[in-house]
Amino acid sequence: MSEDKAIRTGTHVITGNDAMVEGAIAAGCRFFAGYPITPQNEVPEMFSVRLPEVGGNFIQMEDEIGSIAAVVGASLAGAKAMTSTSGPGFSLMQEYISQAAQSEIPLVVGNVQRTGPGSGIVSVPHHGDVMQARYGGNGDYEIIAVAPASAQESFDLTVEAFNLAEKWRTPVIILSDAMLGHCREKVVIQSAEEFKKNIIERKIGPRKGFKPFTYEENGELIVPPPLQxxxxxxxxxxxxxxxxxxxxxxxxxxxxxxxxxxKRLCDKIIKNEEKITMTESYYLDDADVAVIAYGLPARTGLRAVREAREQGIKAGLLRLKTIWPFAQTAIEKVAESVKSIVVPEINMGQLFIEIDRVAAKKGVSAHLVIQISKLHEPHEILSKIKEVA
Amino acid sequence: MRKEMRIAGYGGQGVVTLSMLITTAASLAAGKFSVQTDAYGPTARGGACYADVVIDDEEIDYPGIIKPDYLILFSKDAVSSYARSIKPDGIIFTDPTTVKKVPGKVKRYELPVQQIALDEFGKSVFANVIMFSAFLKITDLLPLDAARNIVRESVPKKAIDVNMKAFDRGIELADQAMSE
Structure with missing residues (x-):
């Protein structure tokens, strides 16, 4: 075990929700404001234990609007800050997420998604907030959203969410879900020394000639350090x-x-899509059918791809670790080399709209496999792969 | 090799605790990969509940249960809900205190862990540890030394000795059950 209380070096068996908290604190998060909502309650609970240990502050606010507002304030005061919630609370936070995007305030919002719409079912997964993460607030803006698929990634991508927030000065949304939040798995945390090499610390702009908001210079967009x-x-x-x-x-x-x-606000994210997006490819080199998925369904997809391979079908998987900005380049590349695309989503087809658009442009057919309130079973994706192979 | 198990009963019977012991021992002490998920919700205490564990030598793709290799069933309801979901060559574990009959022809071990916990250890809470070691001994799923260490590390200091005894009692029980 490390002496550094913020970075719990070692191997642990913890839930996705707890891993999110450990990732945040390791990345330098020292302020959390939140309000209880199932299935994310373990996140504030764990923050309330962990933040005092590292000299941070935890506040339970009166509601989700207050929570996100406090996070905006904390970030402006120089703290790396985060809140977390689930669907209904995420809806309430949209006004300030839009504001933070406009004022280029780095912050992180964890959304442990549950079944909707409305109050829905509190304890089961539904990736119903994929489009809300991008278009939830008023006005035109772009944010970054990551989608972990394991407890380890709930740690890793939370660290990455904080880095992305600092680098691109934007709200970053972590799209987890009820099942991932409660999955217990091995999480390995490297030594503090190694870990710290990959952390983007909060910076302050220069005394003279500081342009505090994203500007253009020689045709390039420059994202300055955050306001403090x-x-x-x-x-x-x-x-x-x-x-x-x-x-x-x-x-x-x-x-x-x-x-x-x-234009600046949108371009800084969209035009840097290739720099921001993170994907992983499995068996795509000779694939005729590509499964494109994010979050837990990507693991079900991988299982289905492996079973398809065993049956002689050349299937592969593109796993999206970031959902927004949309991984246009990576998906175009896949669409150029396969005959058809299968998209399993735990919603009625939200990212499918985007994937289908790219597929159509490349003359490839895209097929949606819907599930709600539960993880797909591998055979559901496998039968679609077989149908379109 | 991928192995899947479901533990089911009522909230408070230690369903989740047992699943956590198995997943922790597999991940931390046996160098394997494991995922534990449980039926998480408002019915968790007193109502029907279950927990699933997947163990593999390689990183686990699908985190859920496809067809369980093992079932540990602590209630009649659990038997009627899940007994028929098991693989034909799977093994079912029950406690005669709560489960009398199980349909189907799958191999089954009846382990009176509740009764032993009460009679020999004074508290039903030790049933978990007894079932844990008995299950591992019979299935040969994980090294027993590693599992023993996980129990040692996960209980309060003053309860280590009694838990170690309960762990060893489970192995004895398994040996006896296997020889019958």
Whole structure:
């Protein structure tokens, strides 16, 4: 065991929810504000134990709106900060997620998804918030969303979520679910020394000539260090309204300025899609059928692919570790080399809309395999693979 | 090789605890991969509940149960819900205190762990550890030394000795059951 209380070096058997907390604290998260909702309750519970041990702060807020607002404030004050919730709470948080995207405030939101719509079923998985993660708030903006598929990845991708939030100055959503949150699995945490090499620390902008918001220079978008309240790097005021790269509000008489701002916010994520997205390929080299999946269904998909291979069908899998920005480049590449694509989702087909769009462009057929409130069984995906092979 | 097991009964019978012992021993002490999931929800205490464990030498893809190799069934309801889901060459474990009859022709071990826990250890809570070691001995699923260490590490210090005795009693029980 390590002396470093924030990084619990060693091998553990823990749930996805607990792994998310360990990942956050190891990545430097020192503030959590949240409100109870099943199936994420172990996340705030564990934060309330762990944060005081590392000199951080835990607050149980009055609701999810207060939670995300407190996280925005903590991030502005210089802390790496996070909240977590499930579907209904995630809906309540959208106004501030939009605000944080607009003001380029790094923060992380864990969404341990449960069945919806409405209150739904509290204890079973449903990936119903995939589109909400991207389009939930008002206005045009882009965020980053990661989708862990194991307890280990609930740790690893939470660390990555904090890094991405710092690097791209954006809210990052972790899309977990009720089943993953309660899966107990081995989680290996490397030595603090090794681990710290991969952590992006909070930076403060320079005293002179600091442009606090993303700007263009020689045709490239530059994402400056985050704003920090109480330092020289904080602008004269925090513009909650549309603003230019200096933070000066854009008047309604010059709409060109707001066009530029919205474009910058979206471009910094979309145009850097290849740098941000993370995927893993299995058996794709000679595949005729590609399963494209994220989260736990990717593991079911892998099982189905292996069973298909045993039956002589050339199947492969592209696993998306990030959902947003959409992995356009990686999916186009797969679509160019296969005959058909199978997309298992625990929803009515949310990312399928995007995948189908790419597939159609490349002249490949895409097929959705729906499941709700439970994980697919491998044979459900296998029979679709056999049907379209 | 992938092995799947479901433990089922009522909340409070130690279903989840037993599954956690198995998954922890497999992952930490036996160098294998393992996933544990449980029926998580408002009925977990007193109502019907189950926990699933998958163990493999390689990283586990599908984390759920496809067709269990082993069933540990602690209630009549659990028997009627799951007894027929097992592989034909699987093994069912029951406790005669709670389960009398099991349909089908699958191999079965009746292990009176509740009664032994009460008679010899004074508390039904030790039934878990007795079942844990008996199950591992019969299935030869994990090295017993490794499993023993996991029990040692997961119980309070003052309860180590009695748990070690319960663990050894489970092995004795398994030996006896296998010789019958």
């Amino acid at each position: 309240l109480g330092t020289h790097a904080f602008p004269f005021w925090l513009p909650s309204v549309s603003h230019n790269e200096f933070g000066i509000p854009i008047l309604d008489t010059v709409p060109k300025g707001s066009f530029k701002m919205v």
